Amino acid sequence: MSHELRTPMNAVIGFSDLLASMITDEKQKNYLNAIQSGGRSLLTIINDILDLSKIEAGKIEIQPEPVSLRSIFDEIGHIFSLKISEKQLEFIIDISEEIPETLLLDEIRLRQILLNLVGNAVKFTDKGTIEINACVGANNYSPLRCDLMITVEDTGIGISPEFQDSIFDAFQQEKHRYGGTGLGLTITKRLVEMMNGNILVKSTPGTGSTFEIIFRDVAVCETSPISDKPLITEYENIVFDNAVILLADDILSNRELIKAFFEDTKIRIIEAQNGEQAIFLAEKYEPDLILMDIRMPVLDGYEAARQMKNNEKLKSVPVIALTASALSEDREKIMQRGFFDGFLAKPIRKSDLFRELSRFVKTVQNAKCKVQSVKIEAESLPTELSLKLEDEFMLLWQAVCASRIFGDIEDFADKIRLAGEEYSSEILIRYGQELISHARNFDIENVNSVLYSYPKLIENIKAG
Structure with missing residues (x-):
């Protein structure tokens, strides 16, 4: 089905992008924006369906690597901080002192699981708290291996008892007014099981929900997590x-x-x-x-x-x-x-x-493309750009991490690229162009890897 889905999308997205640079009439622009928005929404649905199909076809492999649970939890909180602040919710992270500093887990899949669960908690909670907890399983702990228990708890609308039995089934939704494909929890459950784990839900309507995950026999690592992921894509105006x-x-x-x-x-x-x-x-x-x-x-x-x-x-x-x-x-x-x-x-x-x-x-040689030969030290970045990266662009980053809509990710990446060109910052240009490339190729794993490295990018620039 991938070919049948992507062939018409090729025309819709491609020609919409071409038209965007040609149309000046405001009414026509609004029509075009609606087409582009619909295309982006459809891509989100397609990506969910393809994710599930890849899992069911055995096309996804779990790739464990040294992971800091604290870093991932903090990152998840950062991603949803804007929406949490808007709804005036309290976000709590509680990691037991028994949890080893570094565990051997598939970082990309763990992040995807938490994004789905916390994303749902934020969506369905209008007041109160959202809490992520992690602790070691009571019956299985050694210096080399442990059971890892993660819970995501909210004080949201809750789930009716009759729906709880089917909540992990594909295309199931209890509240249609919230939108979505109904595939997020199905994908989450499959990924948890692929990582040698189980997931269950406890919920009371009107009180909230708790999703509990147990990953069994997780290896403890002495190696520190790999945090710096190199940017690999060079691009120039051609x-x-x-x-x-x-x-x-x-x-x-x-x-x-x-x-x-x-x-x-x-x-x-x-x-x-x-x-x-x-x-x-x-x-x-x-x-x-x-x-x-x-x-x-x-x-x-x-x-x-x-x-x-x-x-x-x-x-x-x-x-x-x-x-x-x-x-x-x-x-x-x-x-x-x-x-x-x-x-x-x-x-x-x-x-x-x-x-x-x-x-x-x-x-x-394109006369417009002079930035590739310009190399500046991180500490020489103008104050104005530093403020943009930490304030304006950070808010955009939080929004696109929460929505995970490819079109929004491209827009964010393009703003970073344009800022890099304006201030002659090669590292920002490379970051923006690599993220655009992965998003346009629907490379979900590399999109996640590059997108979530944005806070680290700012740290590296500030550190020089």
Whole structure:
């Protein structure tokens, strides 16, 4: 279903973004904003469904690493602090002194579990408290291993007894007015079980709810958690020199979108509707690069790329796969076959497309892009920028962490990038561009990793 879901989203999101820079009429802008907002909401639903499908298909692996429970709890509190403050709630973190400083857990999955549970607590609690507790299981503790008990408790609306039995089932909602897919708790339960744990709920309507998790036989670590995650994506404004690109995709809207991306460039696009046409046109025009959709009629992208790589005339032409698959395993499969030189995930964004193409297609220096050669020391950042990072952008960060809507994450990342360009801060530019790249590729794990490193980024900048 990934392909069927992402193909129409490719058109909706891509063309909406293009229109956003063209429309000036306020009424039309409002219409477009509604389309973009609907697209973002739909992406959230798609991501929930794909998360669950990956779990059910056994496509998610638990990857334990040294984790500080205190750091994760503090981070969760920080993420929801804005909404908690708005609702005038009390947020309590209580970690038993018996809890070892560092445990071996899958940090990304643990964070996802807590985000779901605390997010629900904040959503359904209008007054009172939300509390996260952690303690060691009473019957199992040693210097090397322990049972870990985590509870998330709120004084919210509670859950009716008849609904408690099915609350972890997919697509179940008791209060439709709060929105959502009804998949958050289903995903949470599956992740807990994958981490050798159990989860249960205790609730009284009108009084509140308690979700209790027990992770069994958790290893105790002497190694400190790894807190600094490197930024890996370099990006620059790219201007292409004259080049010919062959675009093979059976869906017209996909081709129209990519052609629109190149309207103001020196790139010439040749179109093919299937793999057979792609081979014929590639031999005829000898393009500088080929963009190849994987799923096409007559001859699919795999076979077309294989034949091209076995063709003396075409074997040196770079071929980039276009895939609607959300599974990292499928992407690895694409690259392992050896027929492709790169890949792009749908919905395709202009920046990701240009970044990937710049690896193979000749570019010319863009006068606008001077920031990459500017290196400044952290302590030389202007006071105005420091205040923005700690106040204005911190509030935005809290909001996007709470909503986890990809469009909002992109907007936040773009503001960071623009601030970096304005103040010639390379580290902010890299941070913003990497986060944008992961969000547009729907890479949930890397989005979480980069997004949640923002407070650490500020600390590093202040520390110099």
